[in-house]
């Protein structure tokens with residue numbers, strides 16, 4: 001990774017609507033029990049995307065063309081990255097998520113209409129056409145890719161130890177030498193343990209020195 005130099009006065013975009021509030025873009029169906037206003041509001045709640053600087057660094061790497069984000073939720077992070085890369089020829093961006101098949105009691109109201117909220121945000125940012133969805137469990141989705149075929153994979157699905165371990169084991173072989181495997185929320189005990197167990201060394205990206213939500217990453221050209 002290149003050295004991180006934050007632009008003066010740069011403010012990361014966190015949980016803010018990307019365009020002004022308005023009617024849903026064409027093609028977004030109304031859910032019977034939800035008004036357009038509710039969809040708009042719900043599309044921006046519980047947004048955990050707080051690593052735009054990391055994705056800016058990724059977007060600067062011209063050798064990164066095949067990308068997978070595992071755990072996309074309402075599309076806040078993947079649409080941001082896709083937006084940065086929209087003019088790069090040959091770019092392939094895959095979104096892996098269970099969408100409505102996820103079980104997440106705390107957020108079940110959102111999970112029940114997750115693909116609607118996700119598509120809403122992708123349409124709003126005009127990134128829908130740039131992203132291919134894979135609706136499956138993370139480890140099963142990994143089987144759809146050849147070994148060493150991915151330039152960058154970002155793991156942000158289930159943060160429990162067993163799941164993160166499974167995700168790293170499933171996706172690591174899919175990343176080419178020189179590519180990057182990374183993930184969010186390094187402070188979660190399960191994430192921390194699984195990452196530390198798998199990688200003898202890795203990097204932390206946390207420009208604001210936040211207590212929470214740092215990104216961990218590993219450049220596969222490093223010797224393990």
Ligand SMILES: C[S@@+](CC[C@H](N)C(=O)[O-])C[C@H]1O[C@@H](n2cnc3c(N)ncnc32)[C@H](O)[C@@H]1O
Nearest residue numbers: 049071073076077097098102137138156157158
């Ligand atoms: C923390 S959210 C992702 C946040 C997103 N990257 C962002 O920053 O906006 C986690 C997502 O992972 C999905 N998920 C959880 N377990 C999964 C699994 N085993 N396979 C695929 N997706 C999973 C959930 O449905 C949820 O949408």
